[in-house]
Every structure is written in structure tokens, then in C-alpha cells.
Amino acid sequence: MERKKVTFADIAKYTNFSKTTISRYFNNPDSLTLENQEKIAKALEELGYQKNKLAKVLANGKSEFVGIIIPNLYFHYYSEMLNKILASYEEYNYKFLVFIGNHKKEVERKYIQELLAYKIEGLIVLSNTISSEELKSYNIPVVTIEREAKYVCSVDTDNYTGASEATDLLIKNNCDVLIHINNIFPEYVPSYDRIRAFIDVCDNNNAKYELIRENFGYNYESVFAKMQNIFNEIDEKYLGQKKGIFLSNDTYANIFLNLVIQKYGNLPEHYRIVGFDNSPIASEAVVPITTIAQQIDKIANTAMDLLVLQMTEMKKRKPIPLKEPIHKQIAPVLIKRNTTD
Amino acid sequence: MERKKVTFADIAKYTNFSKTTISRYFNNPDSLTLENQEKIAKALEELGYQKNKLAKVLANGKSEFVGIIIPNLYFHYYSEMLNKILASYEEYNYKFLVFIGNHKKEVERKYIQELLAYKIEGLIVLSNTISSEELKSYNIPVVTIEREAKYVCSVDTDNYTGASEATDLLIKNNCDVLIHINNIFPEYVPSYDRIRAFIDVCDNNNAKYELIRENFGYNYESVFAKMQNIFNEIDEKYLGQKKGIFLSNDTYANIFLNLVIQKYGNLPEHYRIVGFDNSPIASEAVVPITTIAQQIDKIANTAMDLLVLQMTEMKKRKPIPLKEPIHKQIAPVLIKRNTTD
DNA sequence: TTGTAAGCGTTATCAC
């Protein structure tokens, strides 16, 4: 029972209108009399018409597609970001073609070519393999999130402020020594500001501090093993002192917390812990973790706003592209839970 | 510097071939002489040609689009499933249009219409709002994952076997009483088999058991509050007995575990716990949780295989649709960690 | 308010 597909031509014939009128029914219905609108509506119903947006796109050049390149969906940060971006469909009606980059530059290049072939109107990039200079060269609207973005528009968390608040809190908690634990990555990555802020705030307060950087690797076992060593060192080195630990994300914070609990049976007064991200693990931990919440919804919305701005401009007869890329920062918020006073 | 877009016509003119030959260069290069292939390759390079797949789709009817309707990306189970499905691009070259359904039937209907307008070749459904009968009525290849699927192809975890293994393990751990904690949902949902298996295995072993079902709600606070009550009741009611707790997912298992730890400072011998899913929280918990791992990669791959099977058939001149929908079950695997003996 | 006809950039059919 394979019914042939119904087109404007069929509807036109059926209603004795022209294809143009049928087109107008969809794109500018007010230009038809109410009576004729109903006539066409009825015909659509009876013939079982099914829109074909691909034909529409070919004709008018507006694909309403947005491409997304995201490193993975394993980290809650990424999946939640994707979630919020996809949700913007309700507001803007853009459809999303999603690719997982897995940090592979050549692969991501290939994906971008595929996206261009589908005439995406804009691109959102969360991975950090392809330089912003190259992204710019594709000549389509781009917004990046939390990555190098010299030549394209971007949205980042205000990492500096976030890390400042975390460090401040630990100082106010009267910690004898502050310790920041983070991964190893280049200075141009936005989140490097967390390290800068930590050091600045410590310096400004004449606080004793230590910065520990480590290649933790990408799986739990690896992170756990390295964190265990770090914990043992700290625990011994600062025996008897109140330690304020600021970790670069909640997963790390949770692992550190678990190590403390496994040793002491609870979270002793001489350990204060702050994480980053406000991922689910922060509230689900044995002792709910104080953290700096990234406002993922705001970041996603801002990114889409910024992209829509550019895409809308491109649809004008004489588009005036941005002279300079726009960079936005979203303030994170401190969420106090039970690992700080 | 807006260069006009280059088309087959331009390349044809430039190389003195016809558009047909250019098309053949891409779709059947062997039908050209090597020399001419190189000639065209060179022209593409020099003109800066950019494929237009939308035009191709309109002409040949094969969009290579697959639609996905997924309830959310908040749960790791869903985001990881999406991750694996998207990764299949490398194997099959299908592009994915993703929509978040949020459990809203009307919204999901709208999304399906949009997907149909983009001429998707197939649809993967993880949400459970629209009946499989309706899904079938859209007359495109469909595969559902872990939901009602009477009239369409489906892939589910073998919930019965998984829950049997969990229950078995607790019995072998010499628990005095077995308790299964689960949400409230209808019997036609595939995971209801976990409840059936729990009861069957308990009965077959003459084990004392209790089934606790509760509407836990969708946010952490709500789940936590309800779980606290349940924990208090159990802890009092079965005082002095060894309790084997089997929870319907790892998030619940972790919350239960935390309640135990908060009361006892550690996981006492008289509490044994098994979760379900093997989500990250299971290994990240204070005491790594024994769980039944869903093989998300296998489920995703099987789903794509099943979808590709149908889509490939539809592309034949005289497609023979499946007489009966195919239903597959993927065996989960027991992962022993530290919450069982 | 409605219609005509020329695109949009490919592929498919049939010819040579």
C-alpha cells in the first residue's frame, strides 16, 4: 500500500489553483482569502500531503540546519550542553546535525565538510582540535563554547570569577593551606583562568598555597590512581593543618572526597573541598560537594543567540558580517553544600 | 570576498565535459578514464567546489538522514546511547537529526512531522509516549530501544536475565531477606521483567523477600527524600537481619548506599547492594557498587543494524517490508564491585 | 488575490 507522494502540483490540480498559490498558502497564508485557505486545507487533508523541506531548502537556500561538533557525551557537561542547545529548537526552529569529534582533528574536519555539504547555516563547536582561524575560514557563522576562539564568536564561563569565589571561600574557611588540583593543558584554554585566579587570590591574601597539576587521563581508574597518590602526599605533608582543596571538576572532587572518607570514615574538619561544574555527582556524593556551578542553560542560550544573530544577518540581501568576533562570558555561581563550612 | 557557489555546470564548462560526467566522477569514477578523473579533480580544486548534498537528495531521494527521539540527555543512559548511535556514522554514513522529547506526546508528534519533512530514511525512538502502532503508521523504518514495541522493531536489554543474576547473587551472599526497590510503571514496559525475575528467583529459592515500589519523581531531592523513608523503614523492620537490596538503577543504589554510610560510617556486613545500568556513579561511589551493566554499545549497534536492514530494503526497486517486526534482546553483564561479597 | 515560468544543483534515462 505505497501511496505515491503528493506534491504542490497535485494539490494545485485538485484545487484548480496554481502551485504558486499552494506555496503561498504555507508561506504567506494571509494573501489568500479565508475561503481559499480552507479549500486548500481540505485538499491537503484529503490527499494526505507531506511537506518536503529539502525541496524548499534547495529552492530558497535556507536549510535551517545548524551543525554541532562536540567532543563526547560521556561528560555530563557536554551532554547537558547539547541538551540545552537542542532544546532551543522550540524557540528558533533550527534543526541540529550532531557529530561526536572524539578529539580527532582530521575526523572533525571531515565532519565539517559533511555539514557544509548539507548547507548548514551555522556551526557550534565545543571541541578544541581545529583552530579558530580555520573555523573562520569556512565563512559561515560559528560560535564556540569554552575553547580557543580568537577569530570566531565564543561563549565561556567566567572562569576567573568562579575560581576566585572558590578560593575566597576556602580562605574564609580559615584553611592553613590552599591546594588547587588541575589537569595539564595549554594557557590559551579558557579554563586556565581558574589557575590564574587561584594564584592571584592566594597572593592577594598572603595565603600559603600549592598548585598541583597532573595528567589524570581519561578514564576513572587512571584518575583514581593518580588522585590517590596526590591525596597520600597531601595528607602526609600537611598533617595537622587545615587543608582547602579546590579541584578543577566535581568528578575529581568526588574522588578526593571518597579517598578522605575511606581514610577517616567521615569528612574531618581539616579537609574543606570545592569542586567545579555542579555536575550531578556533586549533589549525589556521600557528602554533597560545594561547587562552582556552570550555568549551562545560559551558556547554551547565549551561544544560540550569538549564532542566530549571525545567521540572520547572512540571510539579508547585503549581509554585513561582524567586524570583530563577539566573546561572551557567563558568570558561574557558588553553590555551598557540605564540604565547606 | 563572497565567492559565488560553484556547481556542476561551472565545472562542466571549465573542463569541457557535461554535468553528467561530473556527476559520474563522484558516483561512479571508474567509468571515466584516469586522465579525465584527474582533469576533473584538478578543476574541483581550482574552482573550490563544495558539494551540495541537498540537491543530491532531491534528485535521488536518499537523504541519509536518521531521526532520533530521545527523552532527555540528563540520564547517563540516554546520553551514552546517543553517543554510540552517533558514532555509527563512521560505519554507515547516516546523519542524525536529534530531538529531545521530554516525555511530551504532542511535542514528539510535531518532531516526527518535522523529521518526515526532512525525508528521514529511518527513525530511532527511545521515548515511550507515542504508541508503536502509531509509529508503524508513519510507514518508515523504525527501531525502538527499551520501550513498548509491539508493532515495530526493537532492541531491549534482557532485563529478566539481568535481574535474575542480581537476585541470585544476593541469595548466594546469604541474605536473610531480599528487597527490590523500583519505580511505578506499567507492565508493558520492558524493564518490568526485572520485577518478574526478582519475584521468580526469590520464589524458586524460597527466599524471604519484599518488593517496594514508589513514585520517586524526576529530581534528586525528591528521590533522596523518598529513599530516606524507605531506608529508615527497612533498617528498623529488618534489624539484625542481613539485607540484600536490589535497586532499579545505580543512582538509586548510590543514594541508598550513602544513607547506609551516613548512618553506619561504612557499609556493614548486613547490607548488600546491587544496582542496575553500570552508570558512572556506580564506580564513583564511596563504595564502588555492584551492578548489572547494560551493554549500551551493543544495544546501539544492534539498533542501527536493524534500522539499516530496513532502510536498505526500502531503497530497493521492489522493497519487501518485514512481515513481522524483529525484537532483539541484549544480555547485560554482572559487574561485581564492593557492595556485595 | 492569483498565475506563469524560470530557477535551485543534483541524478536518471536514454541515446550515441
Place this chain on the structure above:
DNA sequence: GTGATAACGCTTACAA
């Protein structure tokens, strides 16, 4: 091996 020509299903001047 290669080429004309007609689709594919819609939009958009331009006319009326």
C-alpha cells in the same frame, strides 16, 4: 566513455 534532457518539489520574480 560521454552527453542531452527531463525530472526532483519547491520558491520567486514578474505579470495580470
